[in-house]
Amino acid sequence: MAELTIARLLFATTASVHYLFVATTLGLTPIIAVLSTLSALRGRRQPTPIIDLLARIYVANYGIGIVAGLVMELQMAMLWTGPGTDEYGPIAGLLALETVVAFFLESTLLGVWLAGRKIIPLWLQSAVFWGITITAYASMIFIVTANSYLHDPIPTPQLTPAAFWALVDRPATVWPLIHIAASSLIIGAFWCATFGANWLRTDPLSVPGRRLIRIGVGIAALASPPLAVAGFAQFDAARPEGVPTDEPDWLHALASVMILTGMAIWLLTWFVLGPLTLNGAIFRGKRWLALLRIGLWVPMPILLIGWIYRELSRQPWFIVGRVTVQEAASPIGTPAMLTLAAVFAVLSAVTLAVAWLVFRRVLRGHPTTVVAS
Ligand code: HEM
Numbered sequence: 001m002a003e004l005t006i007a008r009l010l011f012a013t014t015a016s017v018h019y020l021f022v023a024t025t026l027g028l029t030p031i032i033a034v035l036s037t038l039s040a041l042r043g044r045r046q047p048t049p050i051i052d053l054l055a056r057i058y059v060a061n062y063g064i065g066i067v068a069g070l071v072m073e074l075q076m077a078m079l080w081t082g083p084g085t086d087e088y089g090p091i092a093g094l095l096a097l098e099t100v101v102a103f104f105l106e107s108t109l110l111g112v113w114l115a116g117r118k119i120i121p122l123w124l125q126s127a128v129f130w131g132i133t134i135t136a137y138a139s140m141i142f143i144v145t146a147n148s149y150l151h152d153p154i155p156t157p158q159l160t161p162a163a164f165w166a167l168v169d170r171p172a173t174v175w176p177l178i179h180i181a182a183s184s185l186i187i188g189a190f191w192c193a194t195f196g197a198n199w200l201r202t203d204p205l206s207v208p209g210r211r212l213i214r215i216g217v218g219i220a221a222l223a224s225p226p227l228a229v230a231g232f233a234q235f236d237a238a239r240p241e242g243v244p245t246d247e248p249d250w251l252h253a254l255a256s257v258m259i260l261t262g263m264a265i266w267l268l269t270w271f272v273l274g275p276l277t278l279n280g281a282i283f284r285g286k287r288w289l290a291l292l293r294i295g296l297w298v299p300m301p302i303l304l305i306g307w308i309y310r311e312l313s314r315q316p317w318f319i320v321g322r323v324t325v326q327e328a329a330s331p332i333g334t335p336a337m338l339t340l341a342a343v344f345a346v347l348s349a350v351t352l353a354v355a356w357l358v359f360r361r362v363l364r365g366h367p368t369t370v371v372a373s
Helices: 002-041 049-079 086-116 122-151 160-170 171-202 207-237 250-278 286-293 298-314 336-363
Strands: 317-319
Touching: 002 049, 002 122, 002 160, 002 171, 002 207, 002 298, 049 086, 049 171, 049 207, 049 250, 049 286, 049 336, 086 122, 086 160, 122 160, 122 171, 122 298, 122 317, 171 207, 171 298, 207 250
Parallel strands: none
Antiparallel strands: none
16 A cells, blocks of 8 residues: 555656646747747748747757656556556557657757757748747647546447547546646746846836736736637536545645635736736736746646646546556555665655756846846
């Protein structure tokens, strides 16, 4: 039992660390693609300072996200190799699609975009970046579809095109997809607002700083309604009826924190931050700017709460009604499990420390991170 608890904690830790970077990627790519396209349409040949800043954050985030993803995959390969069953067929197919179609394509396009940034015109850079955005979202579709299969499996031993479509085209997949896309956009929006507020700290009249805040508040205001609607719809859509699960009671408290934060972001961006941004008062309000500077730390933990809620509410199942978590775990014994626990704890801590150093290095000297003396 203790072994299983450790295995679950290791899954939760490594997947949570990875997910923070994934949500940032999903949040920032469409924003960069749209800003880049708008600048190209206005006749610019090279990126604006805002695009340059967001691209730096995105590239640092993507690199660390891959490292965190490898740690998570290693953990899954070592700790979750219970006896094979046909039930795993569709998930294996979806994970292969994610790696081959989306991940390799996304990395290749990112390489092309990085290599061409100083050489190719902005309209072509924008086109390549749309490719990156599409592949990132394709990744999301494959992973969320696999997760939806775990929550509500359909009887199919293999991932045929018909089975793939049957899995995607149903409320158990569509609502989580909308919820995750909207929550990621909120993360992207908070990155913009937080860095915009930091920019104003060094230069209170900075035009790019003000634009970043407008972009952040605007996107958070637009993404909040679909986030809430899809979130409430998920309660009914996530799992098949009639299969008992043992959700702990305290999980509802976590869900309440997520819902209250989502509603607070909606109300604040529509009725307080939105109007203050439109009339420009937010740029002069020191308290508002101070709040925006720490704003990113609000939705980040909520992402993890949402994800933990989704995974825990499925217990004791790995695949609901078919395979339990106990059955899915690798039978490796307590000494091996404790050794792996130490290894993965160190790997996760190192990943976070490297992330901190990489972000510092990538943003070093940028006005959003240099504090005025
Ligand atoms: C507006 C109110 C919100 C409602 C009603 C809501 C509702 C839900 C529900 C019901 C689930 C899990 C369903 C299941 O058990 O499978 C969920 C998952 C999740 N939520 Fe929320 N949520 C809200 C706000 C937020 C916010 C503000 C964020 C983060 C910015 C967020 C991020 C997530 C994430 C990342 C998941 C896990 C998704 C997955 O793994 O499929 N939610 N939410």
